Amino acid sequence: MILVSTFVILYKSRFMRLTHLHLFDYLYRAYNAWPRIYDGITQLFSIGQWEKWQNRVFDDLEGKKILEIGVGPGHLLLKMVQKGYRVTGLELRKGMAYEARRKVKKAGLDIDILQQSVYRLPFKSETFDCIVMTFVLAEIVNLDKAIIEMKRVLKKGGKVIVIAGGIPQDRNIIAKLLFKFIGSQTTLRIERDNKGYFERYGFAVTRTDFGPFNVVNKIVSIKK
Ligand SMILES: C[S@@+](CC[C@H](N)C(=O)[O-])C[C@H]1O[C@@H](n2cnc3c(N)ncnc32)[C@H](O)[C@@H]1O
Numbered sequence: 202m203i204l205v206s207t208f209v210i211l212y213k214s215r216f217m218r219l220t221h222l223h224l225f226d227y228l229y230r231a232y233n234a235w236p237r238i239y240d241g242i243t244q245l246f247s248i249g250q251w252e253k254w255q256n257r258v259f260d261d262l263e264g265k266k267i268l269e270i271g272v273g274p275g276h277l278l279l280k281m282v283q284k285g286y287r288v289t290g291l292e293l294r295k296g297m298a299y300e301a302r303r304k305v306k307k308a309g310l311d312i313d314i315l316q317q318s319v320y321r322l323p324f325k326s327e328t329f330d331c332i333v334m335t336f337v338l339a340e341i342v343n344l345d346k347a348i349i350e351m352k353r354v355l356k357k358g359g360k361v362i363v364i365a366g367g368i369p370q371d372r373n374i375i376a377k378l379l380f381k382f383i384g385s386q387t388t389l390r391i392e393r394d395n396k397g398y399f400e401r402y403g404f405a406v407t408r409t410d411f412g413p414f415n416v417v418n419k420i421v422s423i424k425k
């Protein structure tokens with residue numbers, strides 16, 4: 202009850218809304234800026250489930266040629282390569298790209314990790330069987346532009362596999378209040394209807410929700 206009251210007070214507080222503190226953005230920027238602390242923070246936030254959530258992409262991967270966008274420190278990228286997929290990595294932030302390349306080198310592998318944004322993909326049309334993005338979508342401001350580029354480089358019948366955090370799907374009041382509070386403190390796109398966007402671009406889309414309060418979702422979009 203005390204917890205619920207605290208969230209209600211914080212959310213309703215004019216101070217929090219008027220000053221636009223965006224406290225969560227500072228935390229998010231900090232962990233993206235220091236790749237070495239990234240793993241610790243993601244483990245904390247996901248109660249140790251981050252890797253398990255990422256691994257859900259393997260249920261849908263098809264074909265061999267994979268593009269991972271927003272590789273972060275590169276854990277999933279390495280795992281896909283070790284399972285025999287031919288993966289190209291893309292990462293916007295220099296520090297993260299550096300960390301992913303370091304991991305790849307340490308593992309004795311040779312994988313292309315380009316420092317580039319999803320908005321301009323340096324690949325020919327219809328190159329990849331699958332595109333994978335885990336916990337990246339909330340950072341993508343212009344999702345229309347990103348989808349147009351992803352659709353272009355994807356082969357016909359290919360899939361975009363997204364794992365993302367979003368609105369809790371349970372009717373749990375604590376989850377809703379917590380989400381409202383986080384939503385008021387961030388500019389990340391956590392409330393957007395990502396599935397609807399992919400549908401508007403002619404993909405066949407399915408969505409599965411999981412994790413605490415069903416706050417994590419997997420969106421698989423097939424290019425028709
Ligand atoms: C929360 S991290 C997720 C990293 C990793 N996929 C994971 O599951 O741990 C989001 C990553 O997306 C990258 N990113 C954000 N915007 C991007 C863009 N426009 N193009 C490519 N990568 C982007 C960030 O630099 C960051 O490394």
